[in-house]
Amino acid sequence: MSDAKPIIEATHLDKFYGDFHALKDIDLTVHQGEKMVICGPSGSGKSTLIRCFNGLEWHNSGTLVIDGIEVHEQSKQMRGLRQEVGMVFQQFNLFPHLTVLENLMIGPMKVRRLTRGQAEETARKYLDRVHIPEQADKYPAALSGGQQQRVAIARSLCMETRIMLFDEPTSALDPEMINEVLDVMVELAHSGMTMVVVTHEMGFARKVADTMVFMEQGEIVEVSSPDRFFTSPSSERCRLFLNQILEY
């Protein structure tokens, strides 16, 4: 991966919530086309980290360069950058007052200024990609969790983003729906999208990850390839964590 262009570069990133040190001196580089899986116990700062990548949270010190542009709280470019960085949330966050199709069209129409026809074409294309074209005219509340999350993925894709961030996309789902979402994510990974995924789905990680990151208490403890990560992690804490989640 080292020959590809870096697309997210974090150096010495620090983040505080009041006195709480949420991110401690984070150094991390994501290259174009790379699939990175971040795991770690809850409260380890992994969600905070990827929320910094599209400006839902701001770092307090250090530098964060996304697609060649340095971002910080005052930077005007963040809004433009967000159009390049998609985000999929744990709680889906679909817009309940809009139909599935409208959920997908509102971004392209209002932000990218596409016409209704163009936006609908894009929306239907990506609804096909997530395998639920027949749900286009329903409201989100009428969909199952798995379907809602796939719509959320399609909503991000409709913005033709270059980076996709996933914040525990399957944690709020019933077990039987996890696979349909992961399948869509695997297909997306094979299409060459740059992905940063916070998840505990180690099967998914094994299948697609180029890089595994383990975080604990706001620090990056380990960055390695999946092969090394799952067989011989270099840190003791990482090994303990893996034992816990892989035991069952």
Place this chain on the structure above:
Amino acid sequence: MIRFFQKFRWPDWVILGVLMAFFGYIWFTIEGSLNYSWRWHLIPNYILGWHTTREVYFANILLQGLGATIRISVYASVLALIFGTILGIARCSSNLTIRMLARTYLELLRNIPPVVVIFIFFFFLSQQLIDFLNLERWARGIARQDNNAVWEFFFGEMRRFPSLIAGVIVLALFESAFVGEIIRAGIQSIPKGQREAARSIGMSHGQELRYIVLPQAVRKVVPPLANQFISLIKDSAILSLISVQELTYKTLELVASSRMIFEAWLTTAGFYFVICFGLSRLFARFEKRSDNR
């Protein structure tokens, strides 16, 4: 009706008896000691008068007042909705100054008696505005025209237009504080995730508010806004203090000229009750219907 009374048990009869005795006593006092002569038969004439020379019915003093109350309530609520929405958005602003200004306005209005607020608004604001815009002369000009029926339909007697506008502005400014609180509650009831999702697809702050937050908030605020509208109709009675010719003011006039104290006030109370109760039943039905969907 018989089945209704069958549900009564002895305590209900006791309560009913006491109440009837109480009202009977009041009735007796008025009849006996006050030597009050009831003239209910005159009231319909003050609602719908008969023009003896032109031989047509015309809206007399009470119906004029009712018309003015309805006009003022409708215009004031539209204006209050606009001010209130701005105020509600300002209350959720990320800018501290804007937030503080909106909060100050709200707290002032909440903690000063409505009558005092109305006098202050009237003398300091709406009167200045009317002088500034020269509305007085403009309205008199229209009143002198022959074909001013449309104007009269929307604004009543055009000579009274400045006072109507003053009333509308004063009432709207007063109610907007409460509308603003309803709007703020509506906006803040939208989960944070909705805003984050909007931002993550690149929406600006304004787009996020316009396309995502407000459409969802509107659905939540309709029932409390409907109640506020009913409050506004009742509050409009205070405008009689600044000589706006609405129902209460007209009733005061009627009482002063005809001495029909009880009849006039009971009729006016009936008007207010029918309108407000009718609206609240109507809104309740709408609400039920939209819940079923």
